[in-house]
Amino acid sequence: MQQPQLLHEEKVFKDPVHRYVHVREKLIWDLINSPEFQRLRRIRQLGTSFFTFHGGEHSRFNHSLGVYEIMRRILETFEGRIQLSYEEKLLCLCAALLHDVGHGPFSHSFEKVFRYHHEDWTRAILLGDTQINRILRRMGDDFPKRVAEVIAKTYDNKLIVSLISSQIDADRMDYLLRDAYYTGVNYGNFEIERILRVMRPHDEGIVFKFSGMHAVEDYIMSRYQMYWQVYFHPVTRSAEVVLRKIFQRAKELFAKGYSFAQEPVLLLPFLTDKVNLSDYLSLDESVILFYMQMWRKESDPILKDLCSRFLDRNLFKYVEYNPRDYRLLQELKQEFQAAGIDPMYYLEVDTTSDLPYDFYRAGEEEERIPIMLLMPSGELVELSQKSEIVEAISGKRRFDYKLYFPMDKVLALPEDVSGKLRERLGVMEDA
Template sequence: MLSEKLLNEKVLRDPIHNFVHIQDRVILDLINTTEFQRLRRVQQLGITGSVFHGAEHSRFGHSVGAYEIARRITEHFEQYYASKEANDGLWQADERLLTLSAALLHDIGHGAFSHTFEHLFNTDHEAMTRAIITGDTEINQILSQVSPDFPNKVASVIAKTYPNPQVVQLISSQLDVDRMDYLLRDAYFTGTKYGEFDIDRILRTMKPTVTGIAFDIAGMHAVEDYVVSRYQMYLQVYFHPVSRGMEVLLEHLLHRARELYLNAHDSERDFVGPLLQPLFSGESLSVADYLKLDDHVFMTYINMWRNHPDAILSDLSRRFLDRKPLKSIVIDDNTAPLLEDLEKLVAYAGYNPAYYTARNDAYDLPYDDYKPNVAKPRTQIDFLLGDGTHRELSELSPLVAAIKGQVSFDKRFFFPKDMLNIEPDELFADTFKTFRSYIHNNALTTPNPES
C-alpha cells in the first residue's frame, strides 16, 4: 500500500521516543482530524493521576508513540527482512502504511475515563474504534483516499481478522507496539521504574516469520525484562487500591446521576445537559454523540453536581473532585465472611451501601503461551534459534516460566473512610473491632500504599 510522502518530514517532540517521525501525508492528515485531536482530552490512565500526580498524559501521546514504534519496526523490516518472493514469510513493503495507520488509530475509540466508562455504560472501545474508522468521519474520508477498501483493512487489523499475522501481531499481541509504548510512557509519567525495559534491543531482534512475529535468541533477556516489567506495573500502578477507590467513586456518582435523570420529569433533567443526555437515556450511542464526550466534559458536569440537591450525588461529586477516595481491605478467606455485616455497618454509619461500598476485582494474566482451546487464546512470544527452530519464551526463561499462566488478582471491599470514626452499638462492636484490625494489618500488604 503506497502513500504520498511529505516533502519535508514532520517531527513531534516526545519524552519517550525523543522524536515521532511523520513521513506520510496520510498519517499527518489523520493526526489533524477532529476524531484524533479529541484524544488530547482523554487521559491515558484515567484517574490514576489522583495517586501518581505526574500521570496527566493523554491517549494522543500514547497513540503517536505506538505509531512511532511501528514506524521503526517497519523500517527495520524493510531494510533487513524485505520479501524476495511470494510466501517466503518475510516483510511485504505494501503492508507498511496499513501497519502505521492501525498503530496510530488503535485507541481512537476510547471513551472518557477509559475503562471506567466502558464498565458503566456497556461500551466497547475496540468496536467503537472500528465504527469510527469505517463510519461517517474525517478519519474514514482520509483512509478512503488511499483506496476504497483501506478503511475496512485498518478495521480488520483492529479486529484481528486481517489475513497477515505479522501486521496483526505488531498491533495486538503479548508484545506489541501498544504495550511497549504504554509501559514506557506510564512508567515515565507516574515516576516509577517498573515499566522500563530495553526497547531498542527488542526492536533490533524482532523478525517477521510465516506465522507472524518472532525474536532472535540474542534478545531473550530483553524480552524477559519486558514481561517482568509489565507484571510489576500491574501490581504497583494499574492495581493501585487508592486509584481504584477513586474509580469506584466515579462509577457510583455517574450511576447515581443516570438514575436521577431516568427517574426525573423532563423539566428536571437539565442538570445533565445535551452532551450527556444521549448517553444517559440508555439508547445506543451514535458515533457522532460518542465523539462529543471526553474527560473534560464529564469533569465540568461533575463540578456542577457538587451543588446538586440530591445529597448522594452532591457528596460523591465532592469526594471525587476533592480526592477523598473510598478506603479498602483485601477480600480473602478471613475478611470475606465479614462483608455482609460490614455493609450493614456502613448503613448504620449513615451511608447507602449501594453507593458507598463496592467489591472490586483487578485481574491480569502477565504472560501465557498459546492455548487453542481457551476462549481468547494468546499469541505466544517465540524465539528463533540458530538451527532455525522456534522455542516459546517460557521454555527458555525460568523467570517467565514462574509467572506463566499465573493470574495477578486483587479483590477488595471499598467503604467510606469516615465510618471509621463511628462508635458502633453492641450489635456491631465485635465486627467493627475485627474490621479495624484488618484495616491496620492491610497496610503491610498493600502495594505502594498512598492515601
C-alpha cells in the same frame, strides 16, 4: 500499487520517551490533524492514576503517537528481511496510530456503567461518517475496513496483526515506557533498542532471536511490575470506584425522573441508551469534569457527595477482602444500611487480576499467541521452554480483592456504631 504521498518536508514531534516522532506520509499527518484523533488530547491515558501518581496526566494522543513511532521503527528494521508493499506498511502505521481512537472519558469506568466497549467505537469511527474514514479511503474504499480488521485481530496477515496486538507489540512497548516515565517509576523500563534489534518477521508473526532472550525477559517482568505497582494501585482503584458510583447515581436519578439543576445535555444519549457516533465523539473528560462541578451543587446528597469526593480527592479507604467472606459482606451491607450509609454507593468490592505471560493450550477458550524464540538452528521455540524466569510465571493468574468504603462517614457515626463497624472492617483504631 499505490504511490507514496509524502509531505514536502518531514514533520517531527518532540517526545519525552522516543525523543522524536517522525511523520513522512501525508495520510498519517492528515489523520493526526483529524478532529476524531485530536479528541484524544482530552482523554487521559491512565484514567484516574493521576490521583496516585501526580505526573500521570498524559493523554491517549501522546500514547498513540508513540505506538505509531515504534511501528515505524519496526518497519525500518524489517527492511530487507521481508517484502511489504507501501500499502501494507501504511496499513501497519494507520492501525498503530488509530488503535485507541475509540476510547471514551475515563475509559474503563465509563464503559462498565454504560456498557460500551471502546473497540466497538474504534470500528465505528474508522468505518462511519468521519474525517478519519474519508482520509483512509484515499487508499481505496476497502482500506478503512482493513485497518479495522488489523486492530480487531481478524486480518488475514498474522505478522501485521502481531505487530499491533500480541504479548509483545508496539502498543504494549509504548505504554510501559510512557506510563513509567510519566508516573516517575522505574518498573516499566526495559531495553527497547535491544528488543527491536532482535525482532524478526515470520509467517506466524514476530519472533525474537535467542540471543535477545534476556531483553524479552526484562520486558515481561517490567509489564508484571507495572500492572501491580501502577495500573492496579489500590488508590487508583478507589478513585475508579468513586467515579463508577457517580455515573451509576446519575443514571439512577435520571431513570427516576430527577430534575437536575444543570441538565446533563451531552450525557442524555448515554442516560437514555440512544447513543450515536456524533454523541460519543462529543464526550471527553473535560465534559465529565464540568458536570461533576455542577453536580456537587445538586440537592441529591449522594451525587453531590460523590462528585465532591472525586474532585477533592477525598477517596474511599480500602481493606483486604477475602471473596470467601460473602456472608460477612452481606452483613456489612445491612449494618451500613442501618447506620444510614447507602451500601449501594458506599461499600464496594473491587477485583483485579493479571496474567503476565501465557501460551496457547489446546482446549482453552482464549488463545494466546506465544512469544517464540528463533534458535541459531532456525528452529522456533516457545519462550518459557528456554527461560526459567518466564516459566515460573507462565499461566499463573494473580488476583487481588479490596473492600472500599468512606472512613469519614464511619467515623462520623455514634461511637458504639462506629466502633463496631471498624472492628468488622478490620480497621485499627488509629486508621
